[in-house]
Amino acid sequence: MAFNALSLPISGTHVAFAAGALLALALLSSRYRARRHLSYPPGPRPLPLLGNILDIPRSQFALTWTELGRRYGPLTWLTVPGQTFLVLNSFEAAKELLERRGSIYLDRPRWVMLKELIGLSNYLVLSPANDFWRKQRSHLKHALSGAAVKSDYSSLLETKARQYLERCVARPENVLLETNRIIGEVIIKLTYGKLEDAQGRDYIQIITRLLDIMILSLQGYVVDLFPTLQYLPKWLPGMKFKRDAARWEKEIRELEDTVLTLVKANSLSDDPEVQSSYTFKKMQEIHSKDRDEHGVQEQTKLNYLYTGGLETVNHSTETTMQSFIYAMILCPSVQKKAQDEIDRVIGSTRSPTFEDQPDLPFLHAVMLETLRWNPAVSFGVPHVSRKDDVYEGYFIPKGTTVIPNAWGFSRNSKYYTNPSIFDPERHLKESPELDPREFVFGFGRRLCPGKELAFQEVWILAASILWAFEIVSWRLCASALRAELILDVVSHPTPFECQFVPRRERLKDKLEVATN
Numbered sequence: 422m423a424f425n426a427l428s429l430p431i432s433g434t435h436v437a438f439a440a441g442a443l444l445a446l447a448l449l450s451s452r453y454r455a456r457r458h459l460s461y462p463p464g465p466r467p468l469p470l471l472g473n474i475l476d477i478p479r480s481q482f483a484l485t486w487t488e489l490g491r492r493y494g495p496l497t498w499l500t501v502p503g504q505t506f507l508v509l510n511s512f513e514a515a516k517e518l519l520e521r522r523g524s525i526y527l528d529r530p531r532w533v534m535l536k537e538l539i540g541l542s543n544y545l546v547l548s549p550a551n552d553f554w555r556k557q558r559s560h561l562k563h564a565l566s567g568a569a570v571k572s573d574y575s576s577l578l579e580t581k582a583r584q585y586l587e588r589c590v591a592r593p594e595n596v597l598l599e600t601n602r603i604i605g606e607v608i609i610k611l612t613y614g615k616l617e618d619a620q621g622r623d624y625i626q627i628i629t630r631l632l633d634i635m636i637l638s639l640q641g642y643v644v645d646l647f648p649t650l651q652y653l654p655k656w657l658p659g660m661k662f663k664r665d666a667a668r669w670e671k672e673i674r675e676l677e678d679t680v681l682t683l684v685k686a687n688s689l690s691d692d693p694e695v696q697s698s699y700t701f702k703k704m705q706e707i708h709s710k711d712r713d714e715h716g717v718q719e720q721t722k723l724n725y726l727y728t729g730g731l732e733t734v735n736h737s738t739e740t741t742m743q744s745f746i747y748a749m750i751l752c753p754s755v756q757k758k759a760q761d762e763i764d765r766v767i768g769s770t771r772s773p774t775f776e777d778q779p780d781l782p783f784l785h786a787v788m789l790e791t792l793r794w795n796p797a798v799s800f801g802v803p804h805v806s807r808k809d810d811v812y813e814g815y816f817i818p819k820g821t822t823v824i825p826n827a828w829g830f831s832r833n834s835k836y837y838t839n840p841s842i843f844d845p846e847r848h849l850k851e852s853p854e855l856d857p858r859e860f861v862f863g864f865g866r867r868l869c870p871g872k873e874l875a876f877q878e879v880w881i882l883a884a885s886i887l888w889a890f891e892i893v894s895w896r897l898c899a900s901a902l903r904a905e906l907i908l909d910v911v912s913h914p915t916p917f918e919c920q921f922v923p924r925r926e927r928l929k930d931k932l933e934v935a936t937n
C-alpha cells in the first residue's frame with residue numbers, strides 16, 4: 422500500500438521534529454559547502470598512496486619542522502593515509518589553538534608502538550583525555566603548584582643540591598652522571614619517599630630503563646604511520662618493530678611489577694620519609710575510599726601507572742641541566758658574570774638557598790636562556806584535535822595531530838634577536854623578549870604540571886654549581902667547541918666532557934658545615 426504523505430496524521434511534535442531535522446540538514450550542508458571552500462594549510466605536495474611519508478623525519482625532528490616552516494609559513498600541513506598533521510611554527514597559533522581552544526586540542530596521538538604494542542597507554546603524558554587523566558591532573562595541579570613546591574619541596578631541593586656538590590667534590594670526573602643521578606633522586610624521593618626497595622633494587626635504574634624504552638619506541642617506527650601493519654605476521658620482512666615491541670613489553674611489565682610491589686609495601690610504611698611521598702598520600706586516599714580488596718588492587722595499579730607518568734618526564738630536567746653546563750662552557754663570560762653576582766649576594770661562607778632567588782636576577786635570566794636555547798622537548802608533545810576546527814581560514818579536521826615546534830619558536834627572529842646566540846641579557850631588557858616558559862612546558866590543558874618544580878630544581882642546582890665551581894671543558898678550550906644539539910624526542914647537547922674546578926678554599930669543609 423502506497424502512503425501519501427499528506428494522508429499521514431501530522432502532530433505539532435512531528436512538525437517541530439521535521440523543522441529541526443531540516444535545520445540540522447541545512448546547517449550540515451552549509452558547513453559541508455563551507456568546508457569544501459576551505460583549504461587545508463599549505464605544505465609539501467603529498468605522493469599518491471604514500472602522502473607525505475618522505476617529508477616526515479626519522480631524527481632531528483625539530484630541524485625538519487623548522488625548515489618546513491621556512492618554506493610553507495607558520496602552519497604546515499602533512500598527511501599520510503588515514504592521518505593528518507599540523508606543524509605549528511608560530512607561537513601565536515600555538516597559543517590560540519592549544520590554549521584558547523584547548524578543549525578541542527586535548528588528546529594525544531595513537532602512538533601505536535608505545536601504547537598499543539608495548540602497553541603504556543595509561544601514563545599521564547601519553548593518556549587520552551579521559552576521566553582518570555582528569556583526576557590525576559587535578560591532583561597533580563595541587564601537589565605540584567608553585568605554592569606547594571615552595572612549602573613542601575624547597576628543603577628537599579636545597580638538601581639535594583648540597584649533596585650534589587659534595588658528590589661532585591668527591592668525584593669530579595663524574596659530574597654529568599651525578600647531575601642525572603641527583604635529578605632522578607629528587608623525583609623518586611618525592612614520588613616514593615625511598616630510593617630503593619628492601620632487596621636493594623635501585624629505582625633510578627628502573628625508571629631510567631623505562632624512560633629509555635619509551636624514547637626508543639617514539640623514534641619514528643613505521644607502524645605509527647601505518648597502524649594496520651601491526652596485524653601482519655612477525656616473520657614477514659620489515660616486521661622488526663613487532664619483535665622490539667614484544668621484547669620491551671615483557672621488560673616493561675617486569676619493571677612495573679617491581680615498582681608496584683614497592684607502592685604496595687609503602688602504603689603500610691611508618692617511615693616519615695615514605696609518608697610524605699606522593700604515592701603514600703594517594704594510597705591513603707584509595708584505602709579510605711574503597712574498602713573492597715579487589716578495588717584497592719585495581720586502584721593501586723592505576724595509581725602506580727599514573728604516578729609512573731611523573732618519572733617519565735625526568736629526562737627533560739636532566740637535559741636542561743646538561744644544556745646549562747654546556748652553555749657555561751661555551752660562554753665563559755656569562756658564567757663569570759653569574760658567579761660575580763652570586764659572590765656579591767651570597768659570599769663564600771654558605772651555599773645558595775631559595776631565599777637568595779629575588780637578589781639574583783642575572784642567574785634567573787641565565788636559567789630562562791637555558792630553557793630557550795635548547796628547549797628540552799624540542800618539538801613539544803603533540804596534541805590531537807577532538808573535533809573539526811577552522812583557523813585563519815584553514816580547515817583542521819578532527820583527529821589532526823598538532824605539533825607545536827618549540828625549537829622553531831626559540832630560533833625565530835620574530836621573537837628573539839640573534840636567536841642562536843646564548844644571551845641572557847635578552848630577558849633583562851626593559852621590554853624582555855618572549856619568556857620561554859610560555860612554550861617550553863607546553864600549552865593549555867596539557868601544560869606540564871611539573872613546570873614550577875622543574876624550574877626551581879634547575880635553579881638551585883645551577884646556583885649551587887656556580888657558587889662552588891668553575892665549569893671548564895675537559896680537553897678542549899671553549900673557543901674550539903661548537904654548540905651542537907641533538908634534537909630528538911628529548912633534545913640534548915652532543916656528548917661532551919667537562920670538569921668542575923672548585924672556586925672555594927676548603928670547599929669540602931664548607932659543604933659539611935652547611936649540611937650539618
Ligand code: HEM
Pocket residue numbers: 545546547548558565608730731734735737738741796797798801802803804861862863864865866867868869870871872874875876
Ligand atoms: C625542564 C623540565 C621539563 C620540561 C621542559 C617539561 C616539558 C613538558 C612538556 C613540553 C609537556 C607537554 C605539554 C603539552 O602537551 O602541551 C610536559 C608534560 C608533562 N610534564 Fe613536564 N617538563 C619538565 C619537567 C617535568 C617535571 C619535573 C614533572 C613532574 C614532576 C613533569 C610532569 C609532566 C607531566 C605529568 C606531563 C603530562 C601532562 C599531560 O599530558 O596532561 N614535567 N612536560
